[in-house]
Amino acid sequence: MVTLNKRRKALDIMFFLLPSLFGLIVFQMLPFGYSFFLSLTDWDVLSKMNFLGLDNYIEILKSSEFWKVLGNTFYFIILYIPLILIVSLGLASLLNVKVPGRKIFRVVFYIPVLTSWVAAALLWRWLLSPYYGPINEILQFFGLNGPSWLYDKHWAMPGIVFASLWKDMGYFGLIFLSALQSIDKTYYEAAKIDGASGIKNFFNITLPLISPTMFFVIIISIINSFQLFPQVMIMTQGGPYGSTQVMVERIYTYAFDYYKMGYATAFSWILFVFIFVATIIQLKLQKKWVHYEG
């Protein structure tokens, strides 16, 4: 009876885990190993595969293209992170105040989050149109001559940053909002008795208390920034003059335009290292934060 039950249990466990295990093994573990193996070869799908050792990695790290791509990514990060913090924190502060229409605003700001990046990128390419787009029209209204945005190598990346801010601010805004709402009201009441003003309160009370959320948003933003893809693919295709080429776009191009699978997978492993480091930092810090918040 006992052994029968045991066998029954083992069979049940197998049954319940089978679909996930199939996916885990065939589409997670196998490709994980396979991609590392491929990164050590020169496979181009058509001809015979040669083993290269670490040559792909060396070639990538020696290429000026890689450093340019990394530079482009950091340029995006440097523009994006301060702006997304300001915009989403501003948004959260607004939604935290009891004004009429708050609920509608919440929905409005959230729609970009629900929109696919493809649709959002199409829209932003059109918004940023130098002659026929509303953004330059508005700038003109204020007497400013708008740049050519996606057609100008200096302005293409800022254009992508604007699109990303629009797309992401509702997401991070709500994360900040829940952080704001978890702050104990008595802090502010105490400050009021001391006669502290709104701005002082923001820097002395709000900011320190939401700093864990802020770090979280920064790290997540960095992880996402390393993986820009649809916005670049649809808005600029990496141009003009390679000024918006980024890692995933390069990986896609090498793999599916040139069929250089070895080179492309090596590139994706280098990308993985960056993301992995950021993830570890996040997990390490998160442990501390949980302690704080608890």
Added chain:
Amino acid sequence: MRGRKVVFRRVVFYVVVAVLAVFALLPFFWMLSTSLKETKALTTIPIQWLPEKPSFQSYLDLFKIFPFARSIFNSLFISVVGTFISVLSASMAAFVFGKIDFRGREILFGFFLATMMIPGNLLMIPNYLILRELNLLDSYTGVLLPSFFNAFGTFLLRQNIKSLPDSYLEAAFMDGASRIKVFFKVILPLIKPALTTVTVLTFMGNWNAYLWPLIVLTSKEKKTLTVGLSLLNGQHASDYNMLMAGAIISIIPMIVVYAFSQKHIEVGFNVGGLK
């Protein structure tokens, strides 16, 4: 003095609200306005904020020029089936990880969680090549197969199942119910809110997916809506009225889903972010 300060603060507040609201709303307004314009009206100087002669022509053209209805169907099909597979598979695994003890369970669960650190971009090339070996490129099956594994969904559902009181299950087992029956009749109904969250998020992820269907589906009539739109972007790069009409159509299902499950989506995204 104090009164003036309050007024000033209020003015600043409303200016900031206005700027943020314009930043959020103007793009949608422009998208809608453009989609109702004739092609000629796209390139006038100064620009037309509202279409002078509004028409639905661009929406009609969209369906003529491109197998657009087909791509909507493809997106729906892949999203619905993919979500079903993914949520069922995840909840089955979550049942084991939450309620059935066995040796090595925590190690295996750790494996599930660890995969969340592997970016999809690392796996897309080998997964493409695996599908190629299996002769499943350019097929719905190929696009759907990776859905069997959903680490985030498994994690979220497992937390829920774990917190269910054991007494519920014991009562069912006492009545002689099998684990399969317990899973469908007891567990799933009890975790309905979490199940809804995972279902909605997975559906949205599938509907908006781009890179994976882009590389797997190559024939025109199999492409999903997002991939179709990006293709249209290549071929009709300046027909913005049509592109915007397509973008609007692609957003509508998401807004409908959101309208019915706002809480679930926002909660899920927060948990998803904070893992």
